[in-house]
Amino acid sequence: MSLSASYSNATYRLYDDKADFHKKAQSIAVGLTVGSWTDLPEAAKEQMQKHLGQVVSVDVSESSNPGERYADIEIAYPDANFSRDIPAFLVTAFGKLSMDGRIKLIDIRPSADFLSAFPGPKFGVQGIRDLLGVHDRPLVMSIFKSVIGQELPNLREQFLQQALGGVDLIKDDEILFENPLSPLEKRVEACMSAAREAEQATGQKLLYFTNLTGSTFQLKDNAKRAIAAGANGLLFNVLAYGFDALAELAADPDISVPIAAHPSLAGALYPSMHHGISAPLLLGKLMRIAGADLSLFPSPYGSVVMPKAENLAVKEALLTPSLPQKPAMPVPSAGIHPGLVPLIMGDFGPEVVVNAGGGVHGHPGGPAAGGRAFRQAVDAVKTGSSLVQYAERHKELKQAIELWGIRTS
């Protein structure tokens, strides 16, 4: 195999009780590139060689139990075959192939040349920390509780109460769309005025991620309208629009605020063992390459579950120095309360957003107390205290752990 030109690789897991996986790998490498090979005349082979896919590896896991035999197959696709956009590579590597039996796309390794087309996150982990002026602890994010059908003054008050607890980031609910009660610009203005009010009280800078929605070809305009109205962050349901929409938004110099990627619809793609796209690729590597500054994904702690190993692989994909794009902030979400903070910080390390909805709003002292309880939990871990110790002198944390307990594993 001569790989003098540039190739981008894809790795698949294929389940099949009987297939000749080496033959299958060859048929993928040929079928998804030049179409046919052995019957080509020599002159044509010479010309087509640079477009021919290559089998990199075939790693068979034998089993005689029905349904358990599989192989991991890595194929190198010539960069000459596709344009420098994610749809082109995904369609090449997993377009037709996705429909060809029990096959899941588990990883990609795009070439340096392909990756160079993607500026990636404008801010990333460091940029978000710089915007907030917070460099020495995990960030805390709060999610609006109920937003549909709420008038602007209610939304503003909800924002303010969350903000007063000292959280760093507040995000819209991903199911809040353009609507007469809280249209985009008015919502941004109301929430950002609450953010300034809270900042006066807490001294804590705040980013508000307003939900970017609407028709595909209006997304850039909507983003710019939100920013013109004062938005300092955007939430985006990436999978409803495709990775390229995110990549184009992130690459636009006028979209000068961080983008948080919501995993909406991801459950249609990652959980099956036999089909779809693995979570670390879908919510980790692809989100980062496409330019998400933060990526939300189901935490291993709540009711919406992803196994912890998979969770940590998503995190790894977002943070690994092996990609040229800036690292993106991991935001494990769902089921988070202050009693989980030591565990989250243990599992994820320092670069993580502690993201809570019910854990803020359900606090007995209200959402401001909820935010404070999270900040106290973070401070406890940072200063080497146990939550129980720290709660002795911090009543919001005390109330939180009385209600939700402490989970250590």
Next chain:
Amino acid sequence: MSLSASYSNATYRLYDDKADFHKKAQSIAVGLTVGSWTDLPEAAKEQMQKHLGQVVSVDVSESSNPGERYADIEIAYPDANFSRDIPAFLVTAFGKLSMDGRIKLIDIRPSADFLSAFPGPKFGVQGIRDLLGVHDRPLVMSIFKSVIGQELPNLREQFLQQALGGVDLIKDDEILFENPLSPLEKRVEACMSAAREAEQATGQKLLYFTNLTGSTFQLKDNAKRAIAAGANGLLFNVLAYGFDALAELAADPDISVPIAAHPSLAGALYPSMHHGISAPLLLGKLMRIAGADLSLFPSPYGSVVMPKAENLAVKEALLTPSLPQKPAMPVPSAGIHPGLVPLIMGDFGPEVVVNAGGGVHGHPGGPAAGGRAFRQAVDAVKTGSSLVQYAERHKELKQAIELWGIRTS
């Protein structure tokens, strides 16, 4: 349940050995709309009632075998909660929920009001037939064999040979992207000149579906460039860009040619029993609402298989008069040869595109003979002949059935 306002429904299949499915249905209806209900004060309830989701039905299929107990749950979502675009509805109905256990989105029933925002296919079945002047038989489509790495004269010759057999439609390979050898406008010009040449010879009008690719926000421009260069059809990898991109392209009055939706990446979404989106919804109803004039999907006859019942449900969704959008042409694809034509016409009825790649190019007499063999097979069925009978006086059909045989079930 009072449904005086307008609601759009979604139906899910949930697998769970123990869950209280009725309780689960309630928690979906509340959780994905107003967030919480029982703890709301009465005044708030009055205001929020119109935003509250409603459980339409819970149909439990009991089983004590592990993994086999499931329920079909239909929820009505108030149209007041989302904008009139597919991302908004999908994110509402299956955004977060997609990650909540073993749950698959199996159908949607959007309200008349929601549907009225979608003009749907510009041409549809009747419009495509009118463009071609063919009203009395299934259409025949041929797919380029190998396109990557091919110079324009080669592509033109490939196009011409396919066209000379009398096929109605020719489509690009979905993995042909913008590239120096066959850039969009030059490719369109070369292929359309071959189409005119073939039309002189056969008297048969031809539609050429050129692959619409590139960055999301350039799609409209690219489509218009292709059309300005003479393209009379577009192929689009819908799932790589999202349904809204298709909807916006289809609604643009300047994109005045039919759009064929390619099912690229669909296998990441539909085949799992427990996750994703059902094929009839994904490749049938949603494609049609979004405006595909033709929808390709894996045939039940080839190696890329979808069970026949699912296939016919895709077809039904594309053709049923119960939607306001024009019917879209079903294009079952993969593994099609002339000996399958009676079976296809039996399974799908008259409104179907017989779509072949290898079945045209692999004909012993070459692709022109391959096209003729398909047209002969169609004519045989239309005139009530058996293929064997008809092949006695039609040598291309004879060669085809000698090579591939005849399949009757």
